[in-house]
Structure formats: structure tokens, C-alpha cells
Amino acid sequence: MRAVVIGPGLIGCGFVGQLLRSSEWEVCFVGRGPVVDLLRRHRRYLVRLVEGPDADEVLVDGVSALGLGDRRSAAAAIAGADLVATAVGPGNLAAIAPAIADGLRARQEPNNVIAFENLLRAGPHLRDQVALHLPPGFPLDGHGFSGAVVSRAVSQRRWPKAPGDPLVFVGDRPSAFWVDRPALREPLPEVTGLVAIEQYEARVQAKLYTYSAGHAACAYLGFLKGYHYIHTAIRDPEIETAVRAAMAEGQRGLAARHGAELAGGEKELDAILSRFANAGLADAIVRVGRDPRRKLAADDRLVGAARLAAACGPAPEKLALAVAAALVFCDPSDRSCRGLHHQVAVTGVPGVLEAVCGLGSDDWLARLVTEEFNRLSAGWAEHNLLLSLEPALWAWASPADLAGPQAVAVDAAPALAGVG
Amino acid sequence: MKVAFITVNPPSATEGSVTPAVIGLLREWGLEVTLIRPDAELIDLHEVQVEHDLYVLKSGTELALSLAGMLDALGATMINPYPVTARCRDKIVATRILQSAGVPVPKTFLAVHPSQLAPLLDHGPLVVKPHRGSKGRGVQVVWDADELGDVATAAGPIFAQRYHEPTGRDRKLYCMGGQLFGVKRVWPARNYDDKLGEPFTVTSELHEIATRAGKAFGIDLFGLDIIVSDGRPFVVDVNPFPGFKGVPDAALRLADYVYDATRRAVDAAQRGGAAA
Numbered sequence: 055m056r057a058v059v060i061g062p063g064l065i066g067c068g069f070v071g072q073l074l075r076s077s078e079w080e081v082c083f084v085g086r087g088p089v090v091d092l093l094r095r096h097r098r099y100l101v102r103l104v105e106g107p108d109a110d111e112v113l114v115d116g117v118s119a120l121g122l123g124d125r126r127s128a129a130a131a132i133a134g135a136d137l138v139a140t141a142v143g144p145g146n147l148a149a150i151a152p153a154i155a156d157g158l159r160a161r162q163e164p165n166n167v168i169a170f171e172n173l174l175r176a177g178p179h180l181r182d183q184v185a186l187h188l189p190p191g192f193p194l195d196g197h198g199f200s201g202a203v204v205s206r207a208v209s210q211r212r213w214p215k216a217p218g219d220p221l222v223f224v225g226d227r228p229s230a231f232w233v234d235r236p237a238l239r240e241p242l243p244e245v246t247g248l249v250a251i252e253q254y255e256a257r258v259q260a261k262l263y264t265y266s267a268g269h270a271a272c273a274y275l276g277f278l279k280g281y282h283y284i285h286t287a288i289r290d291p292e293i294e295t296a297v298r299a300a301m302a303e304g305q306r307g308l309a310a311r312h313g314a315e316l317a318g319g320e321k322e323l324d325a326i327l328s329r330f331a332n333a334g335l336a337d338a339i340v341r342v343g344r345d346p347r348r349k350l351a352a353d354d355r356l357v358g359a360a361r362l363a364a365a366c367g368p369a370p371e372k373l374a375l376a377v378a379a380a381l382v383f384c385d386p387s388d389r390s391c392r393g394l395h396h397q398v399a400v401t402g403v404p405g406v407l408e409a410v411c412g413l414g415s416d417d418w419l420a421r422l423v424t425e426e427f428n429r430l431s432a433g434w435a436e437h438n439l440l441l442s443l444e445p446a447l448w449a450w451a452s453p454a455d456l457a458g459p460q461a462v463a464v465d466a467a468p469a470l471a472g473v474g
Numbered sequence: 475m476k477v478a479f480i481t482v483n484p485p486s487a488t489e490g491s492v493t494p495a496v497i498g499l500l501r502e503w504g505l506e507v508t509l510i511r512p513d514a515e516l517i518d519l520h521e522v523q524v525e526h527d528l529y530v531l532k533s534g535t536e537l538a539l540s541l542a543g544m545l546d547a548l549g550a551t552m553i554n555p556y557p558v559t560a561r562c563r564d565k566i567v568a569t570r571i572l573q574s575a576g577v578p579v580p581k582t583f584l585a586v587h588p589s590q591l592a593p594l595l596d597h598g599p600l601v602v603k604p605h606r607g608s609k610g611r612g613v614q615v616v617w618d619a620d621e622l623g624d625v626a627t628a629a630g631p632i633f634a635q636r637y638h639e640p641t642g643r644d645r646k647l648y649c650m651g652g653q654l655f656g657v658k659r660v661w662p663a664r665n666y667d668d669k670l671g672e673p674f675t676v677t678s679e680l681h682e683i684a685t686r687a688g689k690a691f692g693i694d695l696f697g698l699d700i701i702v703s704d705g706r707p708f709v710v711d712v713n714p715f716p717g718f719k720g721v722p723d724a725a726l727r728l729a730d731y732v733y734d735a736t737r738r739a740v741d742a743a744q745r746g747g748a749a750a
Contacts, residue, residue, distance in 0.1 A: 107504030215744050279723075280653045285503065286730040290723055333503030336737060437652045441673060441722045450654050450676035 055243070056080045058128075058135040058157075060150050061142035062089045062119065065170050068208030068223030069231075070139050072101045075114045077246045079137070083119040084128050084153070092214070092221055093119035099221040104334025110227070113220075122153060132157020137166055137243045139202075140180065144173040145348060148183050155187035158197055164239045166198040170231070172266060174258050174353050176201030177237050198238035201254070203261050205230045205247075207269075207329065209337040226332055232257045256312040263304035263359035264318065265326050267373065270355050271300040272330055273343035274379035278430065280439030280449075284342055285333040292443045297330070298323055300359075300372035307362030307370075345390040346380045352412030356380065364419050374419065375443075378426035381406065382434050403427050475736045478508040478526040480542060482533040490666055492718055493532065495725035496732065503733060512537040524550045527743065528736040531556070532715050534563050551739040553732070554693045554714045562691065562714040565605045565633050572709055575690035577683055580635035580708050588622035591634055595619055598636060601710070605633040635710065638703035645700040645707070647676065647684045648718050651731045652694050654684050657720035671720040680707060687712060695731065 057074050059066050062083035074081050083093055093099065098115035120127050132138055132154060142150055147169065154167060167184075169176040181199035188194060208225035229247040234254030242250055251257055269284070275296055276287025287293050301323050308317035343349075350357055360373035381398060385391050397406050403424050407413040413420035433440070433448035441447045477500060481493065497507050508526065513535050522544050529552040531542045539560055546556035554562075561567045569582050580601070585591055594600060595618065602625050604612040612626060615637055625632060643658040659671030676684070680700065687709065688694055697716025700707050718724040 106502070213744070280727065281730050282734045283730060286726060286733070289499070289726050333733075336733075437654075439653050441655070447673075448675055450656070450681045451678055 055136045056082070056134060057137040057139060057243075058082050058084055058131050060084045060122070060138070060140045060153070061146075062093055063141060063143075064208035064211060064223060064225070065204060065206075066139075066141035067093075067099055067114070067211070067221070068101055068225045069204055069206045069229075070141055070170055071099075071117060072112055072114050072223075073229060073231075073246050074137075074139075075117065076112070077244060079245070081114075081117045082131050082135070083117060084122055084131065085119070085142075086122050089211075089221065090119045090121050093117055096218070096220055099223065102222055102224045103227045104224060105227060105332060106334050109334060122150070125153060125156065128153045129156035129160055133160035135165065137168065137245075139168050139170060141170040144171045144176070144179075145345070147171065147176075147180050151180065151183035152187045154180075155184045158184065158194070159188065159192070164196045164198070166200070166238045166243060168200050168202050168233055168238075168243075170202045170204055172204070172262070173201065174255065174262065174358075176258075177234055196239070200234040200237040201258060203232040203254075203257050207335060207337065209335040209341065224335060226329060226335060253312070253316075256316055259358070259362075260308055260312070260316050260318070262355045263308055263362065264301045264322065265329075266355040267304045267359045267376070268297045268301040268323075268326055269330065269342055270349055270380065271372070271376035272297045273339045274346075274376055274383050275443065276339045277343060277383050278379055278434075278440045279443070282339060283333070284337040284339060285331050285335065287339060288327060288330040294327065296372050296375060296443065298327060300370075300376050301326065303363040303370035303373050304359035306367055307359060307365065310366035311362060340385045340388070343380070343383050344385060344388045346383050346388075347390040347394050347410055350377060350380055350394075350410050357411040357413065360419055361413075369418070369422055371422070374422040375426050377411070377423045378430055381423075381427050382430050384436065475504070475528075475740055476506045476508070476526040477528045477530060477732065477736055478510050479530045480510045480512065480533050480538050482511065482513055482535055482538065484509070484511075490669055490717075490719055492725040492728055496729045499725065499729035500732060503729075505733065505736060510541070512541045517541065519544075522548070524548050527551065528553065528732070528739045530715075530732060531559050534559070534714070539563065551742075553695055553735055558691050558693050559714040562696070562712050563606055565603060565607070565711070566631070568691075568712050569633075569635075571690050572687055572712065575686045577686050577690070578706065578708050580638055580710065582636075583634045585632040585634065588625040588627065588632060591616070591622060591625075591632070592619040594634070594636075600634045601637045602632060602634045605631050638701060638706075638708055640701040641703055641705070643671070645674075645680065645702060646671065646716070646720065647680055647698040647700060648716055648721055649684055649688055649694060649696050649698075650718070650721075650727060651734070653727075654681060655718070655721045656680065659720065669719050673720055673722055683707060683709060 057079045059070050059081060062085040071081050097117055101112045101114060103110045120131055122128055169180045177200040185194055205228035206225050208223055210224040212222040230249055231247050232249045232251050235250035235252055272284055272287050275293045279290060281287040305317040349355055356373055356377050360370045363370040404415045407420045407423060429446050439449050441449055500507050524545060529545055529550050531552055531554060542556040569579050573579050591600060599615055599617045602614045602616055616622060644661045646657040646659055648655040654676055656674045656676040657671040658674050660668045663669040687698055697713040698709050699711035700709055718728060
């Protein structure tokens, strides 16, 4: 059996490719950049599955790779594949849709396309994108399109130390992924870890509104408190408490919508927090926090979880705090961050909450987020950090304080009694 | 990843030291941590070689500095780098560097004999310190010429600064990877709580001082001792690896910093290796 994996990145290589090869599939990666050259040349890479200081190494060999720019070869590979997988990031699905359309057009039999993207409705979204590049009347319904909920976190790609060394991808050990059974065509692909379910959207929400919400909250709050890694930030008692509470708020909404079993309880939260504490991943806060605009979408991990929770109980305060922290998050190399900050400067927070998060100004969740944002942004400046989240105590006086008449005199510097 | 701490004592020997917790966290996170205690171990000079991805130069003893100098010459990555630490350890050099960078320091004098300081006492008291001292050891306030006989001369040149009567508690500024922390502290500390002091939000003026000092030495991990007199801050000491006592979550933050520095050192070495 042959599979094409579009996107030889962290999830593409560190999860999808590894599971396919361990299930004895032939794997051809399609992508861009130096990774494609390395895979084409060496035909192998290493996946390091870590749990703290312990690691298992899995050699993934016998793979091939094609450049996405070689459209004819890519289309031929897709046409001849028994499974097409994507792992390109939700924002890039539109860009790869033409290649998939070309491949499906050249194929007679039904096929399955699985989008390994951390996104609600990833399958239908990719299908719609592909349809844009097919002629009217093309029998696209003959092909299956599903998203996939990935259980593994893959945090790093390490380049070869020496010529001939393999690429290395670092992730944790979970290997299950859930797909939307009704959206796929028979026969379902036989791949290690594949779990075909009926209530797929509920499963996506369950991951987004607990694990992903907690991960994002940890990154944004960790950034505010000056940490570099998720495993470090989660050791901060204040952050651990806030992240747990944010995920519990997510669970509350999930339980109301889909039932307590899917939402999970304390045990599931413990397991997630334990994964965040996995130092072997060395997962950088700027990686987990990147692209905050996408992560703040109305149905995504933070706002989506907060809206669901708000609909069935008290204010999701910690999710609102995480949303506010995401608006402050600042990675100068991240275009999404810069754009978001610009938008905040131009339209104010209410404008961003409406345009990005789908929260109208009369929405009490928007007011809660705005309150938190005002509290955080009052002290924020590059390299400044919060010594304490509650109350918000900054390491040094903000630029506004520096310039204004409220500047704190040396001897009148407010003491942070009880911090530490 | 392998890290070595060059230290004086077993870390647990110092009350309130964050180092044991830092080492514990780094080990928990999978780093191989070695303690090197040059003042307690026999060192074969010919066997010294770079065996760790990162060296943490915690100790400021002469032997520790010499060992750091050797490792630096062999290409070791170190926080802080040996040349900077050596400059910081010499109060004469450090004070001049700070002054050149526009950091307020008390007027400073050098002498080879205490009697040379006598005329200066007409204009106010002096603080006399060993020029390579640390942790407040040997610091003496001299008010009258007849006290000059008590000034120790065995430690080499006499380093004297104009004494400014502190207003309130001393300020400690700690910088860690561009992040700045302020702690107010009684000096001399009478007990452990005094040593911990009290965190405070650093003002714009002190922030500017720390920024200038960091740039002047080219480091982002250091401590400054500051006294405030009549509303004016004066930097009276710089420490290239302070204890960070009183900084909230100090051990976790320092472990995060060392972990990140080690990763960057490994990445840099790999890039160098791949390029070669």
C-alpha cells in the first residue's frame, strides 16, 4: 500500500510517516525546502519518542520525497496512492489543494484524504478547498475527506549533525489518532493507531478544549512570567493552577455538550499536565504560542472552549485570562503576533475580539477578556515579566510609568510583600 | 546535554542557596550535571579538557577563575564567560567599566597605603573594600583618619569609595537573560529572612542602570548592589553570578535559563560541526 504525506514537518514525519511505515506502507513525502532534499537523499529519518530523560528511537526508512513544485510528479504520486495525508498547518491547506485536485482527477478509484491538522472540520474544509480546483460535476463525493485528532506532541526537528546523519524528530509516545468514520470511504486504511469513530467533531473539540487549550494557556501565561519552555512554565505553581483551571473550564463545557465521559475529569487533567511537564520534548513557549490569531478563532481552543463553558455555567475566568495573555504574547519573528498587535493598536481590544474571536462588544465574555487584557497590558513591555499573576505584579515599571508623572520614585518603589 | 557547575562548596552547604534546587531540576529534565570544586579537588592541569556542553562559573575563587580561564582557552562555553567574570571580580576594573557606561558609582580612589586616604576624609567618610573581595567580606566604613590603621593591606591595593548614607534598605538588582528583578535587602543581613529581602518593582531609573551595566559587560546574567542616598542610586558592586535570593521562583527561573543556555550551546556546536 502506498501513502503520500503532504507536509514533511513535525507531525508529517514525527507521527504520520512513522506510523505508516510501522504499518508497512510505502511512504512518499511531498513538500518544500531542504527537508525534501534530505529525505530524498537519505530515504530515512529518526523519530525520538521521549518521556523525561528516557527515549526510544524509531528509524523510519525506505521513504521517498518529492518537491511540491514538481506538480506533475506530485499529482502522479497522489493519483497512485492508496491514502493521502496532509500535515501542513491549517493555514496552508488552501495552498496544497491544487496538488490534491490534480491527483484525484488522474485517479479512477475512490481514495481517502486525511488532514492531520489541529482544526475543527479539517476534512470538510480541505474537501471544499480541493473542490475549488476541480471541474463542475467532478465526483468528489467518491473520495473520503476526514480530519485526524493526533494524540502525539512533536516538538522538534533536529538537523543532521554531520553529513549522512538522519533528520531527527522529537515527540512524546502516544500513537493513537482518531478519524471520522462516516467521512471516509471503505476500505479504511489499516494504520497503527488509527481509531475510526462516529462522533468525530466531539473528539476534536475534546482535544482542542482541554489539551490544546491548556497547552496554549501554559504558553501564553509562561511567556508573561518569563519562561522559555512549557515544561518549565508548568512547574510554576501559579501557572499550573491556572492551566488546570482553564482545562477544567473546557471540560465543563464539553461535559454539557457531549457528556462527562468524553470531557474527562481530574485524572485526564493530571495526565495532560504530566505531558506538559515532559522535559524531553524541550517544547519552546514561542513554538506552542505561535500564530495566536488562528488560535484565538471563535471555535478554536481558547475562545471556543470559553464560549462553550460560558453557555453552561459560571464565567470561564482562566480561559479569559489565557485569551488576554494571548493578545499580549509577543514573538517578534511571528507575523501573526505582529499583525494581532497592530490590530489591537488600530481597533482596540473590542475590535479584535469581534473580528478575530467572534465576540461582540456586548458579550460578557468579551468584557471579561477586556478587563484581563487591561490589567495585563498596563505593565507589559518587551522583556518585562510578571512576578505574580494574581495580583499582576511586574518585575519593572512599564514604559508608561517611565514617561508619565506617575513614575515611581526610587524610595517609593512598591514592595511586593508576600511574593515568592 | 552535559553541564558542569564550577562551585566552591557542595551547593547544599549554603543556607538558602538556589543552586541545589537548580541542579535538581536540571537533572530531572534529563541533563547530566557535574559539580567541579577546584578548591577541594586535585586537578591535573594536563588532563583539563572541555567535556561539557556548558560550564556554569558559580565560584569566584582564584583557583576557580584559573580553571575557567583554562577551559575558556580550550573553547568551552561558559556562563558567564571567563574574561567577563574576571573583570567583574576585580572591583577596580569593574567600577571603571560601570562608570564609563554612565552607571552611577560612588567616587572611587585607589591607594597602596591607608595613610594616602587621610586627606579624603576631610570631605566625608569612605568605604574601604578588598579589591577582589565578595559577599561584603572586609568591607569597612572609615570616618576618621585614626581608623585608617585598622584598614587591612594584606589583600593588595586599597579600594576606597565615597560613603553615601543609605536611605532605607539596599537594592539588589538581578538580571537573568534580559529579565530584571529587584529585591530590597537589609545590609548587613542579620538572619535568613534579611538575606531573602523583599521583591519590588524596579523603577525606570534602576532599569536603565541595569541595562547599561549589562551592555557594558556584555552579559545578561549578573547582580548589582545598589544603595540609594538622598534619592540617588549608586552601584557599589557587581556580581557575575549572584545568588538570586528573594527573586520569586528563582530556582525555576535559573534552571530555565541554564537549560536554555545549554540547548543553545549544543545547537551552536552542532551548527559548527555541520558547517565543518
